[in-house]
Structure formats: structure tokens, C-alpha cells
Amino acid sequence: RPAFERELAARYPGFDSISERDGDARVPAASRSFYYPVALVEPLAPNASAIGFDLASHPDRLRAIRRALDRGQPTLSAPVTLVQETEGGRAVLLFVPVERRGLLIAVLRMSDLLAAVLPASRDRRAVELTDVAAGQGLHADADADGDADGMVLRSAVTMTAVDRQWQLTVSTAVAPVLVTWEPWAVLVAGGLLTWLLAVLLLVVTGQTARVARLVEERTAKLAASESRVRTIVDHVFDGVLSVDEDGVVAAMNPAAVRMFGDRVGESFPSLFTDAPERPDGGPSLLELEGLRSDGQTFPLELALPAPSPERGGHATATVHDLTERKRVDRLKDEFLSTVSHELRTPLTSIRGALGITLGTMTATLPKRATDLLALADRNAHRLTALVDDLLDLGRASAGSLEIIQQRVSMSALVADAVDGVRTYASEREVGVAVEAHWEGDLWVDPQRMVQVLSNLLSNALKFSPEGGEVRLVALEQGERVRFEVHDRGPGVAPEHRERIFDRFHQADASDTRAVGGSGLGLAIAKEIVERSGGSIGVADREGGGAVFWVELRRPRHEAAA
Template sequence: MRLDVRGKLFLVSVLLVLSVVLVAGGYLEGQIREWAHGRAQAELLAQARVGRVALAYDTAPADAVADELGAASGTRVTIIDRSGKVLGDSELAASELATVESHDDRPEVVDAVAHGEGRAVRYSATLGTDMMYIAVPFTAGAVSGTLRVARPLEEMDAAVRRLRIALGIAGLLSLAGAVVLSGLASHFLARTLRTLVADARRAVEGEEPRQPSETPDEPGLAGSLNRMAAELESTVGMLAAERSRFEAVLESMAEGVVAVDQAQQLTLINRAALGLLSLSIEHGGSTLAERIPIPALLELVQRALAGQPERREFETRTTPPRQVLAYASPLRNQQGAVVVMHDVTEIRRLERVRRDFVANVSHELRTPVSIIRANAETLLDGAIEKPEIARRFLDAQLRSADRLAALVADLLEISRIEAGTYEMSPDEIELEPIVAHTIDEVERLAQEKHIEITSSVAEDMTVWADEQALEQVLLNLIDNAVKYTPAEGKIRVRAARRGDMVRIEVEDNGPGIEPRHRARVFERFYRVDKGRSREVGGTGLGLAIVKHLAEAMKGQVGVEPAEPHGSIFWLTLPAASD
């Protein structure tokens, strides 16, 4: 059944009154029940204290005292000694006390002993009803323990039920009065609305404009409603368009934006800030300190709220941490602040790499250049006239020049790889011939140190790689193994298929690499033992070139400890398809 305007207004009024009556009734019932419980607890506590005083002066048996106190107060009185044994109970005969279990674990008794007063509301198995308990400690001569006073909750429940009936009757009377009043009000209001609707319908149907009908007590109502609706619609449309443009600009920004009010409650977070700080979308009602507990950011926002724009750089607590440059400024109306955050992690990393690279290259170049300069000065000072001495200095110069040439060549090589200009021609490559050729390249150095190199690479093992790059990678790995393996050592080269990849391993029984160095051995110029590295030669770029070439061939490299000692440098490459 469809209701007209008058019926809907009447129904809404009735439902509103009924809701108010129900909510008010429920609230009053809860308040009165709480008041009744509090009143009952206060009375029981007073009776318990009076009973404690009576115990101190009454020399009669405990059960007799409990019976007298229970009869006088209309409550159940229980006297419990320190061990939890029931000495007297107003609801039990003296002969029944021996069968009562220990009360030392009752909540009210435990609280009374610990805090001087105990309270509990629970079901009594002895009386079979819900009871309210109050317990206090007592001392009567040589006897000490706990005096407990209890009362059934039935009386309070009965009072609450009577109150509920009274509230129901009052609510029905109020509802009846409200029904009458709302009926009259809806009648008069519906008549006015029907007149307005009729005027609007005539205007829509194209009839001649006429003066809107008005009642004497509502002058200009129709015109005011029309103007207000038109202005409201226009304002809402403008605000919606502005908000859409603002959100589009905000979400398209690469910088993170966070806005807070004067209480540092979050009012706005764009998508870039959520990603930068690893936050969820929900932020309503939370403060900046709760969602983003970064002290530097909080101090920055506090200064902005005080009217002092400031810029600061800090590190996030995400995994991995990010380096953020933030600029905070107060809003024009001084009702908050806005923070714009730039992710400068990559910029700082590149700056650190550049500084390390310059420092390392300068250090690596300084030694051979110093040797060449010193030898040249010595030769010019007269050593050139002594052939046996001059030859030694010239040999040192040649070795330093070779080292400089190798360093420059490796620098050019790694720069080509990183720049993507290294020409790769991947193809199906048989692995065993390349391993055998690489072993032949280092065989002379291995024989000088009496190092045995063995290969267990299958003849049919194939990989998808660039032949020249693969040979350079294997040469660097095996050559390093020979250099750092002591005399009489052993080196093993093996390969195995693992799914779609082939894993190549170069294992030695040298001194090994400590765990703290393994993650960095593939960095440029990183040396585990600088003294040992200078002794065996090398530019410090070999393993860095290995890593870049492996990644360029869609593979990976790593290092693991060997048992019982030594290292395993491994390389994975895509297996050639069948």
C-alpha cells in the first residue's frame, strides 16, 4: 500500500516518538538497575562492617552469631576462617557446616583478603539463585578470617520489572498523545505541500505563470523554497567539480602529500604518500603520531603548525627504508599544515655510489701512478746510467702501467655494461668446451701453486648465453679461486640443471669468506682482505663485472661457504631449450 505525503509524515512522526520512548525506557531501566545494584552493595557493605564489629565483641559460637546477624539484617551471613573453612552460615544448620567445601577460592573472599574488601555477583550452588556478595576481613580474639554478607538478586529484579511495566504504560500514553499531535501537524503541513506541488505541476505543464499560493503564516514559502533549491544545486555542482579537479591533481602527483588539522588529525593523504610510507587507505580519526610515528616528521609538522615553514630529510620505517625530503608549511587560515614529501632514496644512493666510486678509483690509481713517478724520478737522478738498477725500475714501471691499463679497461668494460652498450649475442652454448678452455687459461698459474683444477661438467650441458661474456665470467671466477687458494689446494668446477636454469659452481678449499663480507664481494672495489688483494693483484672490479654480465644474460651470481672450508661461487643461466 502506497502512502501519500500526509501518511508518510504521520508514520515518520510516530516512529520517531516510538524510538525516543524505547531508547529512553531502555536507558532509564539500565540506570535504575545500576543504581539499585550500587545501593544494594552499599547496604551489604555497611551490614558486613557492622557484623565485623559484632564479631569482635560477641563470644558466642560463630554459627550462632551468623544466624543472629542474618535474622537481624535479612541477608545471608557466612563466617569463614583464614583457611577457607566455613565456621557459620545463617542459611545452614550447624550440622551441615562440615559438608560445605572450602571457600578460600571464592572471588569475594580472595579480594577481601588481598584488598580489605571483596565484591561479586554470581550464582550460588547452595541456594540455587543469583546472589550479590560482599566480604570483609575480621579478627575476633584469636580467630581471624572473612565475614561475607549476601543477598538474592530476585528483589532487585522484581523492582526492575515493576519499573519496566510503569515505563511501558507511560510510553503508551505518550505515544497516544504523540499520534494525535502528529496527525494534526501532518494534516496542516501536507495541505501546504500539496498546494506547492500543484503550483509546480502547473509550471511544468506550461500554464501561465501565477502568483504562488501562500498562507498568511507562511509568506513567500514557495518562492523561497524554489530559490533555495536552485542555489543549493548550483553550489553543490560547483563544489563537486572543484573537488574532482583537486583530487585528480592530487592523485596524479608523484610527491606524497599529507594534511593535518591543528590537533594533528589526518585530514588528507594522497596515493603517493600511502605508497611511500606503506600505509593503508583508512585514516579517519587517527592522528599523525599514530599513523606515521617518525619523530623528525612530527617535529616538522609541529613547527609548521606554529607558523614556521621548514624543510627536513628523514628515513621511513618501511622495509626497505626510504629516504624522504619533506617540506611542511602552514595553511593560510592557520587551521592546519600540509607536508609535501619527495622520495630521494635513489638520488642519495647514486650520490653515495658516485662518492665511493671516485674515492675508490682515486685510491686504485694513486699507487701505480706513484710508483711510475718515483721510478722515473730515480732514473732521472742517475739510476738510468746503471743498467742492472735501471732495468729493475723499468720493470716496476711496466707492471704499474699494465695495472693502470687493466684498471682502465675494466672501468670501460663495466661502464659499457651498465650503459647497455655491451653487445650481447645470446645463443645455445655448449658449456663443457668453454669451461675446459678457461681452465687451460689459468693452468700455468695453478701449476706454479700446485693447485689441482677438476671439472665435472657434462658434455651435453648447454646454456643460453653470450659466449664471450660467459667465458669472461668463468675466467674471473676460476682465476680468483686460483689466486686466493693456498698452495696444494683443489678447485672443482661443476654444473647441474635446476628447472629452467643451469647452475655453475666454482668451489675452492681456500680460507673462505666471512658471512659479513659475502653480500658485498660483488661490489666495485670491495676487498675482503686489502693486504691479500694487493698481494695477488687485480683491479677490484672482476666480481662486479661478473655480476653485471650475469644479469645481462638473465642470470644471477652468488657465493656460499664450502665444507669444511673454502667458498663456492655460483652462477645461474637459462638452460637452452630442448
């Protein structure tokens, strides 16, 4: 409907929407599954108001339309009041089907037709044409009641025109001594009327050639478009399901049938272990478990569109099977875990040997050798930290990342986190400042939370300019405690904020990036914080830079105090 209304609005300036009649007023047509709006009218000037009027909005017209389309033959409607008439003109509509997809409509005003076929007379005459089935009159002239000095002659004839029966009645007031052939004229007029209707039908049918060609061209374009869409839908790897307003699966593409089996006619929620909730606002992307026809489950990603009044309750859902992705992720995690364990043992030996050498032999070694040993020791520590991150990542993926919560003071957490990065800050020549606006205890895993704060501080130091300063702020927000790490680096672009906490994601992933890193620290920090019942995020810092924040719940008795 919206596309059709846009097309008519472009063709006819001033057109607003498909309309119907509500009493004497024209109102936008109610929402329904089909419309038969007037799309073309000739001549346009006196009939412009008919453009967009839905002929299906009245049951009599709808019956005539369906009869014409079902039979493939011209059909007359019952008498109607024309929407473009300002004085309530009555007429019948002749519906001529065109390729069974459209209708050519001729408007037959009986007043014009009768005026053409009845002879002029000075006598008072009343003419009425009645639809026998509907019992409705189409046309009546002034009454011809007899008077004291005259009499009234009435004559009626019944005829069939385009599958409907009509009765033509003519009443004439005449003088008593006047002999007239008016009744015979009525019979002649009735025959002439039938002949004119037949001629009009031939003329109208003859004019359908141009409309038929136009409909044929548009039908071919529509068929080609539908074929292209069907080809795309049938060959995509994702499942596409059409769901009606009752939540029942109305159609499935081949990919959806391969996932669920043929489930047309079943309830849409029955395809999942947990019924998906339809979005209230925008579209939603959900990760769920699907149910195959044999009862087996499989992981999937379900995309649901936002509700739209134009579609009513109908919706099209897209399903992506995550089975292969999950399998690859599991293999990757197992590989990383295996490699990490294999690397940790030799790294421990290397670090031990370097530590002994630097601690006992530096006095006897040349400065160049001592510098190289110190460089090797620093890199060994970096590799160990990377291996630890990979092991934590593997544990998080397997759901076995251990969080042991206990009461710990906020000041102790902050002090340990700052001590852990003090050497790195000195190397970077960046200062670290602490602003504590709240003092109290938290219920967290102290080792893991120090790991989170140290990671945020290390990132801030890494991206801060030489001579800058990084601030760690602790403050109270209702029943939660918030830690903020402020830096003066380049900040985080908006397009990276949603994914910066994903595994291996880096804002600058190019080979020429100025700052290194594995892209694991923030992903592990997010896992730790969320398992601790908190949240983590990033925002812009006023004046430039970024603010990474962590919010944690306070112990209940602390919050109550």
C-alpha cells in the first residue's frame, strides 16, 4: 500500500492516501489485506476526486468486482452513488476484467442515457429504471400524476443487461381525448436501451487494448521482480520465515526447512527452546537454541524486525545457524589453550634463568650484555602476560573462569592496581594520579579486580602522550561504586566502541600501528566484571581522550548505610 500511494502521489499532485466513504465524508481506507483503488480515470478533470477511492470498501461493489474477476466477464454493479458527484448522482459501474489482475470500469449515468433515447414530449412524463435484484431505482423524472381532466398511462418493460435484470417504467399524463402511441414508444425505448448498453460494452471492450498492454507490461515486470526475489530467498544460506499475525509460520525458504524441517502451520515460538520476545522498539538480534524436527537442538542467531503498522502483525524473521561457528570457536579455544600451556613451561624456565643471571652476574658482565639481558627479561614478562591472557580467555570461553569473591577495601584495590603499573608509567614518562571520592569495602575477587584496573591503567598509559597524566577516579553512584580511568590519548572512535571489548579487536589493527597489543585485555576485563555482577564501558573525555569505567555493586549493608 505505501508504495502504491507514493506512485499515485507522484502522478497526481494533491493525492494523499487510498480512501473510502464514511457517511458523507472521505476518510483514509482502513487497513485490510486487499484494495481495489481507482488508479486511472478519463476524463480526469471532472473525476479527479475518484483517484485512490477503494472500490472494495463497499460490499456491493466488492461482489461485482469478484464476480467479474472469477468469471472473466464484464459485470454490472448494483446502483451506487458516485463519489465524484457533488449532488449524489446515481449510476451503475461496468467492471471489465483485464488479464484477471486489473479492472477497466465504465460509469453509466442513467439520466444521461435515458435523455438520449426517450423522445421529447410536452406531456408530463416520469421515467424510472430499477435494478430488480437490488430493488433500487436509478433515475426518475418529475411525477406525472393524473388530474381531474386527464389520465396517466403507465407502461413497464423488463430486460437483461450484462448479467442483471432491469425494469423500465414510463408514466405519462395525457388529455382524455388524446390518443398516443407512448406505450409503444416505451417498448421501443427499452429495446433501444438494451442496444445502447450492448454498443457501449463493445466500445468499452475495444478500449481495453491499451490498458491490457499496460497491465501486461507491468505484470511482466512484477513477475520478473518476484522471480528475482524468490531466487535470492531460495538460495541464501540463512533461513527466512514468514510469520502471520497469529504467530504461525506461513512460509519457509529451503534453508529454513533444512534447519527446522517443514514446520509451516506450526507456532513460531515452538521452533525454539525458549520463545523469542518480539521487539517493542527497533529490530532485535537474539542468540537462541533452535529445535529441529527430530528434537535435536542447535545454536542460532535470530533477527526480528521492528513492529510496523503497515505490515499489521505479519513479520519476516531471519535465522542464521551458528553450529559451524561454534565448532570453529571451540577448536580455536582448544588450540589456544593447548599452545598457552605448552608455552608457559619454557617461559617459566627462561624467566628464571634470566632472573638468576641478572641478579648474580651483572657486576661481571659488560653493560651491553646487561642491557640485552634486561631486554630479554622484559619481553619474557610480556610473553608470560600474553600466555596468561590466552589461558584466561580459554577459561572464559569454557565457562570455567574462577571468580572468588570476598570483602576487600576499595583503597587496597586501587593501591595494588597503581603499584602494578608504576614501572610501566615510569618507562612511558606518564604520571598516575588517584582521586578517591568514596571509601568503603567491596565484595569482589581482589586478584581479578586488580587485573581489570591494571589493564585499564596500562591501556591508558600506552595511549597517553609523553609527559601526560592518567587519573584513576573512584566515586559513589547510589548503590554502586564507579571506577573511571581518564587518559589524554586519541580517544575511541564511535564505530569501535561497541566492539572494543570483543576478543582480538583493536581500534587500529594495521601493521603500521604505533601501539602494540594482543586485543585480549579488554575482553578479559569485560568477562571478569560481568561475572562479578558489574558493567564496563567507554566514553569520551571532555577536552580529548577517553574514559574507561567500571561499575560494581556495593555490599547490601554498605548501600543501606
